Amino acid sequence: MTLAVLQHHLPVLVVLMPLLGGLLVAIIRHPAASWPIAIAAAAASLAGALALSREVAANGVISYALGGFPSELGIEYRVDAVNVLILVVVSFMALATLVFARLSVASEIDEGRQPWFYTMMLVATAGLLGMAVTGDAFNAFVFLEISSLATYTLIALGRDRRALVAAYQYLIVGTIGATFYVIGVGLLYLATGTLNLELIAERLPEVTSPRALLAAEAFILVGIALKLALFPLHAWLPNAYTYAPSAATVLLASTATKVAVYLLARYIFGIFGLHREFGDISGASLLILLSLAAMFLASAAAIFQNDVKRLLAFSSIGQIGYITLGIAIANSDALTGAFLHIANHAVLKGAAFMAIGAILYRCGSERLDDLAGIGRAMPVTGAVLTIAGLALIGVPGTSGFVSKWYLVAGAFDAGKGWLALMIVASSFLAVLYVGRIMEIVWFRPPGRVALAAAEAPGGLLVPMVALATLTVLLGIAAYWPAEMAHSAAEALLGVRP
């Protein structure tokens, strides 16, 4: 009986668990209690997300009316094949990050601030899960701001004073993005009289003013693009990732931008339609252009960075380009590739940033030159970094290969063979920046820092190795994730033009 009730309320419980966990941590505020509570909350959320994914696979879309109001009046949580994938990825990465966080946070954050750090981690996770699960346009804005405010705080907790400036700049840009989004939602509401995404899509054909819709689309898409760091709007990202505490960077890099990408896909496929023309330019070709720019320019910028975290941050902007490229190509294979890359990139970037966090834990430095020969002192950490790097390039046998394979197949399928060529060509830029890290980590004679370092402690190694193993597993046994990503793609394409 109680289990059935829990089952019914799963869509909201997935979000509530980390939110309440965060509150609990903030109220108790005892250094020893924070971590176990955070782990329990994240684990409960992951269990809920997995149960939801089983239910969606068996019974299709789950609609949950918050407070029992019908969807025209109240907020509807709507779980389908698309966002259940995002829920699983976000809650899994949140759990992995929190496991990693215990030692990392203990060494990087003042003891008095540690409970607050865990609170913010949990609240950020709750916000991201809420953005994914909700079927209400305004509710998505509220969750977006919940996760964003928590994220600004997390970044500001970094040790370097530049973390404060990075957090401030992200706050300004992020708020402009969220406000753009809310302007667009307001215009949509004026045009359709509802905030429910399904109902908006239903009533859209009746809207008489195309100009209001165009304005709504522009505001919403630009607002979301700011949050997902789509190229030219990515300027906030490198500093934010570089100066945030290691655990916060892991969470941000593997979840925050991914949820924004999901929201973009939801609006493009569920509401506006991809092939809308703006004068002579179609939305799809614009998105392809920006994605290509990200893949090439951001990856090229990554090659010249001297701070490993900043290097990986630029690589993230480039990798987001692959995901948006898959969305822009918009056939079944390309979208499968995009959603696979959302999951794969979350896992592999999580592993990479964890490895850097472990190096910071042992050596106190993230400068590329200081890492000379670190692979000999920290072989496991070095191996994790290597596996993540190979997956970033897309070497067969790693998860990155599978998602790029689908993207390439999708590009050929759409009759755009030159895009497939671009995907492969841009991977060579990844070879250069990953190769640069590898050369320094493994082949340089150990420097002063590496000689003093020892292998990272078990608490850091376990989550790191788990994610690296998963990166390889997802590359070899790709059937299950590909199936999930494929049904997500089908669900998106089947919705509306």
Add this chain to the structure above:
Amino acid sequence: MTFVETLASEATRYVIVIVMVAGLYTIIARGNLIKKLVGLSLFQSSVYLLYLLPAKIFGGTAPILDDRFEVYSNPLPHVLILTAIVVGIGTLALGLALAIRIKAAYGTIEESEILARDAARAEGKERGA
């Protein structure tokens, strides 16, 4: 329509746009961290008005079920904006808190000076190494 009503419905629209653009311009053009936040607040406030303007109906009351009233204002935009105001307060408070911390760490809240200090420090490090 009386003059007041015309003014309220037409002029308010222009005011919203002017406030919106003024806010955005302030964020971009000003280097002072506090002034940027003022701009951000203006920008957000204009959106509150954008939602509230169409929700207001002349002669409409609050949505109370009573025989004496027939015309009601739509309560939903008001509720939404109440939420948005709370979010705006949170953002502004966090932004101001960050500005205070930045002032303590850098001794200035001018963006150009902060960047210059970071650059000078990075240069010093290079020379030291």
